[in-house]
Amino acid sequence: MEYQKETGATAIYPKEKALEYLALGLTSEAGEVAGKVKKLIRDKKGIMNDADAAAIRAELGDVLWYISELCNLMEMPMHLVAAANLKKLDARKHNNTISGDGDNR
Numbered sequence: 714m715e716y717q718k719e720t721g722a723t724a725i726y727p728k729e730k731a732l733e734y735l736a737l738g739l740t741s742e743a744g745e746v747a748g749k750v751k752k753l754i755r756d757k758k759g760i761m762n763d764a765d766a767a768a769i770r771a772e773l774g775d776v777l778w779y780i781s782e783l784c785n786l787m788e789m790p791m792h793l794v795a796a797a798n799l800k801k802l803d804a805r806k807h808n809n810t811i812s813g814d815g816d817n818r
């Protein structure tokens with residue numbers, strides 16, 4: 714995936730703490746997505762306009778950047794992560810276990 718190759722150009726952080734830095738960044742950016750949604754509920758009755766959607770899209774891009782860099786760190790192609798996730802979810806749908814909890818259902 715071209716995107717995954719390009720994120721390395723802006724990956725500026727302490728490499729001796731790469732795993733920790735990237736995992737914290739991923740959760741931080743996911744929190745920024747949640748924060749935007751929270752404020753939609755608080756301030757706008759949950760109604761999203763184009764500017765709100767653009768702001769959330771920007772944060773989703775930040776999440777994607779951290780996913781890409783985590784994949785780079787682990788030498789793992791992002792398309793394989795996506796494919797494995799689809800395969801897992803398809804199996805859950807087939808087994809009627811989409812609902813419920815546990816990683817291995």
Ligand SMILES: [Mg+2]
Pocket residue numbers: 742745771772775
């Ligand atoms: Mg952000």
